[in-house]
Amino acid sequence: MNGAHDLGGMHGLGAVGAEPESSEPVFHHEWERRAFALTLACGFLGQWNIDESRHARERQHPVDYLRNSYYENWMAGLSTLLVEKGFVTREEIQAGRSLHDDTRRLDPVVASRVDALLRRGGPVDMPPERAPRFAPGDRVRVANNHPLAHTRAPRYTRGRLGRIESHRGCHVFADANALGERRGEHLYSVRFEAAELWGSAAVARDAVYADLWEPHLVAVA
Numbered sequence: 001m002n003g004a005h006d007l008g009g010m011h012g013l014g015a016v017g018a019e020p021e022s023s024e025p026v027f028h029h030e031w032e033r034r035a036f037a038l039t040l041a042c043g044f045l046g047q048w049n050i051d052e053s054r055h056a057r058e059r060q061h062p063v064d065y066l067r068n069s070y071y072e073n074w075m076a077g078l079s080t081l082l083v084e085k086g087f088v089t090r091e092e093i094q095a096g097r098s099l100h101d102d103t104r105r106l107d108p109v110v111a112s113r114v115d116a117l118l119r120r121g122g123p124v125d126m127p128p129e130r131a132p133r134f135a136p137g138d139r140v141r142v143a144n145n146h147p148l149a150h151t152r153a154p155r156y157t158r159g160r161l162g163r164i165e166s167h168r169g170c171h172v173f174a175d176a177n178a179l180g181e182r183r184g185e186h187l188y189s190v191r192f193e194a195a196e197l198w199g200s201a202a203v204a205r206d207a208v209y210a211d212l213w214e215p216h217l218v219a220v221a
Contacts, residue, residue, distance in 0.1 A: 001055070002146055004062035006155045032071040039078050044109040044117065047085050051178035055150035056080040126184030128170035132214070134188060138164045139220040142190075142212065150178035153216040156197055161220060162190040165209060173213050186214040 007013060027033040043053065057077030058065075065073060082088045092099050109117060134140060144159035145151075152174045166189045173185040190212050194202035 001058055001148060001150050002155060003058050004060075004065040005058045008154050008156050035071040035075050035078075039074050041109055042078060042082065045106050047087075048081050049177055049180075049182070050122070051150055051172075051174045052180065053077055053081065055178040056084075058150060124172040126170050126172060128184060128186065132167055132186040132188075134164045134167070134186075134214070134217065134219070136164050136166055140164060140188075140190060140217040141220050142216055143218050147175070149175070151175045151216075153212055154210060157190075157192065157210055157212070160192055160196050162192040162196070162210075165189040165191045168211060171213075173215065175213070175215070188212055188214070188217070190217070 027036070039053070043050070048056075054077070057073045057080075059080065060068075060073070060076055064076065068076060079093055083090055083093070087102070089099065139161065140163070141161050142153060142157045142159060145153070146158075168187040168189060170184040171187045173183055176183055188211070190210050192208045192210065194206035194208060195204065197208060
């Protein structure tokens with residue numbers, strides 16, 4: 001998906017003013033801590049996956065996405081999912097309270113289970129259905145696709161030449177998972193020379209590594 005969330009390599013946005021992690025708090029405000037917890041708690045209901053969650057944030061109007069802070073975008077995506085899955089209505093979000101009875105019986109996560117659930121994580125590796133198409137050293141080009149849905153192929157890599165650095169195994173294909181289709185695809189680390197991405201002004205010795213799935217890649221002789 002092309003949108004305001006995919007800013008890598010775009011001109012006109014200025015330099016990235018990254019703060020060192022030593023001075024960057026995990027949460028700048030108490031409401032951000034609550035937004036993080038609420039998003040995780042709702043995710044544990046099992047009604048959507050992490051890629052659907054990302055796609056919900058990306059579907060905002062570009063102006064809203066850029067204007068919002070990080071956790072404001074999280075809350076916008078969560079609100080979208082809660083409405084689409086029928087948990088609440090837009091009117092209830094505006095009112096800040098329930099306006100109807102919900103008779104569904106779900107299994108919400110309770111505090112005593114949180115630590116074990118987070119430690120277990122959510123593995124995304126899957127058994128392969130076929131052999132990998134590419135091997136380390138192979139030259140590839142990123143397919144120059146511009147999907148309307150979610151994609152993990154950065155816009156600045158599309159149409160660019162790279163070389164397979166390593167095979168990462170078979171993992172859930174995020175692009176399909178965002179649409180509710182859970183299937184495995186081979187994942188690769190692909191090395192791109194900086195000049196291939198940024199042109200002759202790039203530092204010659206620099207390179208960028210991107211993890212891309214097999215459907216993102218086209219073989220180059």
